[in-house]
Amino acid sequence: MSSHRQETVRRLAAPDIAARKGGVPIVCLTAYTAPMAEILDQHCDLMLVGDSVGMVVHGLPNTVGVTLEMMILHGQAVMRGSRRAMVVVDMPFGSYEGSPQDAFANASRIMKETGASAVKVESGETIVANIEYLVKRGVPVMGHVGLRPQAVLVDGGFKAKGKLDHERRRILDEARATAEAGAFAIVVEGVAEGLAREITEAVAVPTVGIGASVGCDGQILVTDDMLGLFDWTPKFVRRYGDLRTQIGKSVAAYADDVRQRKFPGPAEIYFAKAG
Template structure:
C-alpha cells in the first residue's frame, strides 16, 4: 500500500455557514465554470451553482428547462476550480417535487457525482417535508424563499414578492418551515426590505439575500450580472465591471488586426530551424 497521502483541503461546510448567523456577512456568488470558480474562490464563502445557468450560460428563457445533467456537469466544473469555498448546487425543477424518495435520490446523485457540500431547493407548501427527509439522511440543504424562479409559469413572470399581507405571511411561514425542517441557510429573493428583516429576525439560521436588502446575514448575486455581461440586469444588481464592453472591445481589436493582417505577428508564429 502506498504511503503517499493527498493533501486534504478543508472546505467551508454547512455548520460553518450556520454558525455565521448575525456575525460577519456571508459572501456568495454564483459560479458555473472552473476558471471563474478559481477566481471567485479566494473571495467567497459560498459558490452557488445556480440553475440560473440555464439562462446566463445556455440562453434558456427561464430555469424550468434545466436538467440534472446540466447541474451535475457545471457542479463538477466548479468543484474542480475551487478549493476553499462551500459549493452548493441547485436542484432543478422537477427533481425534488415528485416524492421524498425521488428527491433524496437526486440530491444524493448530485453530491456523489459533483462532490459538492450541499444542495438548494425552492421552498413551497410541500418542500419542508422534503428538506427534513433529505437532512435526516445526510444531505445538507439550503432553502430558497420569496421570488422563486422555478415557479415562473405559476407567477406569470419574475415579480417581487411579499407586497400583500397574505403573501408576506406565506413567505415568512415558508422560511420558518425551512428552518424547522433542518435547512442550514435560507436564500431570500426579491422581497421588500421589511419582510427580509422580519425573516432574518424570525429564523435562527443565516439568511442570504438577493434583492432583499442589506439586513440579511449574507448576499448572493448572479456573477454574470455583477460583472456586467448583459445589457439589462435587475434593479437589485450592482455592476462591479463592464465585461460585455471589454469583451466587445477586445473582439473588435482582434477582428481589425486579422483583417489588416497585423495578427499574427513575427512573435506569434513558429519558424523552422535553419539546417
C-alpha cells in the same frame, strides 16, 4: 520522495456557514465553470451552481428547462476550479417536488457525481417534508423563499414578493418551516426590505439576500450580472464591472488585426530552426 507536503485547504461546509448567523456577512456568488470558480474561490464563502445557468449560459428563457444532467455537469466544473469555498448545487425543477424518495435519489446523485457540499431547493408548503427527509439522510440543504424562479410560469413572470400582508405571512411561515426542517441557510429573493429583515430575525439559520435587504446574514448575485456581461440587469443588481463593453472592444481589436493581417505577428508564430 519529496519531504515537502502539499498544503491542504479545508473547504467550508454547512456548519461553517450556519455558524455565521448574525456575524460577518456571508459572501456568495454564482459559478458555472472551472475558470470562473477559480477566480471567485479566494473571495467567496459560498458558490452556488445555480439553475440560472440555463438562462446565463444556455440561453433559455427561464430555469424550468434546466435538467439534472446540466446541473451535475456544471457542478463538476465548479468543484474542479475551487478549493476553499462551499459549493452548493441547485436542484432543478422537477427533481425534488415529488416523493421524498425521488428527491433523495436525485440529491444523492448530485452529491456523488459532483462532490459538492450541499443542494439548494426552492422552499414551499409541499417541499418542507422533503427537506427534512434529505437532511435526516445526510444531505445538507439550503432553502429558498420569496421570489422563486422555478415558479415563473405560475407567477407570470419574475415579480417581487411580500408587498401584500397575505404574501408576507406565507413567505415568513415558509421560511420558519424551512429552517425547522433542517436547512442550514435560506436564500431570500426579491422580497420587500422589511420582510427580509423580519425573516432574518425570525429564523435561527443564516439568510442570504438577493434583491432583499442589507440586513440579511449574507448576499448573493448572479456573477455574470454583477460583472456587467449583459446589456440589462435587474433592479437589485449593482454592476461592479462592465465586461460586456471590454469584451466587445477586445474582440473588435482582434477582428481588425486579423483583417489587416497584423495577427499573428512574429511573437505569436513558430519558426524552423537552422540545421
